[in-house]
Amino acid sequence: MKRQLGTSELQVSPLTLGTFAIGGLMWGGNDKKDSIEAIRESIAHGVTSIDTAPFYGVGLSEEVIGEAIKGTDRSKVEILTKFGLVWEQDVKGTVAFDAQIDGKTVPIYKNGRKENVIREVENSLRRLQTDYIDLIQLHWPDVETPVSETMEAMEQLLKSGKVRAIGVSNYDRALLEEGLQTAQIHSDQVSYSMLNRSIEEELLPFAMEKNVGIIAYSPLERGLLTGKYSNGTGTLSSDDHRNGYFQQFDPQKLNTLLQALNDLASAKQCSVAQLVLVWTMNQKGITTVLGGARNAEQAIHNAQALHVQLSDSELNQIRSFIQN
Ligand SMILES: NC(=O)c1ccc[n+]([C@@H]2O[C@H](COP(=O)([O-])OP(=O)(O)OC[C@H]3O[C@@H](n4cnc5c(N)ncnc54)[C@H](OP(=O)(O)O)[C@@H]3O)[C@@H](O)[C@H]2O)c1
Numbered sequence: 526m527k528r529q530l531g532t533s534e535l536q537v538s539p540l541t542l543g544t545f546a547i548g549g550l551m552w553g554g555n556d557k558k559d560s561i562e563a564i565r566e567s568i569a570h571g572v573t574s575i576d577t578a579p580f581y582g583v584g585l586s587e588e589v590i591g592e593a594i595k596g597t598d599r600s601k602v603e604i605l606t607k608f609g610l611v612w613e614q615d616v617k618g619t620v621a622f623d624a625q626i627d628g629k630t631v632p633i634y635k636n637g638r639k640e641n642v643i644r645e646v647e648n649s650l651r652r653l654q655t656d657y658i659d660l661i662q663l664h665w666p667d668v669e670t671p672v673s674e675t676m677e678a679m680e681q682l683l684k685s686g687k688v689r690a691i692g693v694s695n696y697d698r699a700l701l702e703e704g705l706q707t708a709q710i711h712s713d714q715v716s717y718s719m720l721n722r723s724i725e726e727e728l729l730p731f732a733m734e735k736n737v738g739i740i741a742y743s744p745l746e747r748g749l750l751t752g753k754y755s756n757g758t759g760t761l762s763s764d765d766h767r768n769g770y771f772q773q774f775d776p777q778k779l780n781t782l783l784q785a786l787n788d789l790a791s792a793k794q795c796s797v798a799q800l801v802l803v804w805t806m807n808q809k810g811i812t813t814v815l816g817g818a819r820n821a822e823q824a825i826h827n828a829q830a831l832h833v834q835l836s837d838s839e840l841n842q843i844r845s846f847i848q849n
Pocket residue numbers: 542543544545546576577664694695714715741742743744745746747748749751753798815816817818819822823824826827
């Protein structure tokens with residue numbers, strides 16, 4: 526049932542819990558009790574891999590995971606975290622974007638420097654209350670740091686046993702090829718959904734050829750592909766980044782897709798969200814799919830997608846809905 530991540534020793538569940546929303550920042554906040562329940566229920570229902578990042582809630586997402594898994598057999602859970610998006614103003618790097626932290630506008634930096642990689646991993650280990658990380662990933666490419674420097678830092682962590690596997694995120698084919706010249710990168714975490722299949726052209730075939738696992742993020746397009754936001758974003762709070770994010774999608778095209786998915790989901794006695802997750806998990810070259818969930822109900826519902834089977838003809842039928 527679990528899947529091998531690239532050439533690493535690490536096995537991950539086909540669905541991984543995404544905890545960006547659990548951090549609250551940019552997602553209109555979140556309730557800690559709900560977050561802890563989401564994590565515990567995911568694990569209890571077979572979603573044993575959890576993806577996070579220091580940036581998610583500026584430390585909060587990792588802290589909540591640490592609390593939620595305390596007392597759990599560590600060997601039964603895989604923790605995937607990242608480094609390279611820095612909010613500490615004494616560290617700096619290349620300005621990536623601004624975030625609202627505690628009511629202040631703060632620049633967030635990209636930083637793949639070796640000393641920063643080592644520093645961030647120590648902080649993550651402390652927040653997660655663990656002595657190893659299953660997969661460490663560079664969150665975003667940092668153009669000011671040589672790719673080889675970041676790869677060497679991750680290899681050092683691998684040798685020390687502090688991490689079990691090394692990966693990148695948001696790397697295109699060219700960057701992945703460059704990174705592979707220094708280190709055996711195990712995975713690339715990239716955006717991939719029914720509405721965003723750009724990786725299918727170059728990155729995905731290259732990653733398959735090189736045996737680099739692809740970790741697909743935002744498969745539900747941040748909630749849009751559950752169908753619950755098809756009538757607009759009126760229910761989102763003003764500090765939720767999705768007010769802007771959702772604008773890129775054509776509402777008419779989206780509704781046509783959701784209708785087609787809804788008909789198939791009804792016939793299969795599952796939900797649209799489950800159908801979307803299971804379709805994404807079954808695409809060639811995709812090792813695991815990150816499904817975000819912010820409470821127990823969403824977590825259990827998504828985990829149940831692991832039991833939904835799609836035949837080849839159903840997979841092709843869905844692809845016919847999404848071909849432009
Ligand atoms: N590497 C990167 O740069 C990067 C970027 C983005 C994401 N990620 C990772 O990928 C993960 C997943 O992506 P994502 O969180 O952006 O988006 P997603 O998984 O596409 O969507 C998550 C959202 O969908 C809604 N949802 C999920 N399950 C639901 C259910 N069963 N019923 C109703 N609504 C449901 C929730 O919306 P509500 O909040 O409205 O309830 C949830 O917050 C992240 O958590 C993070 O770990 C990585």
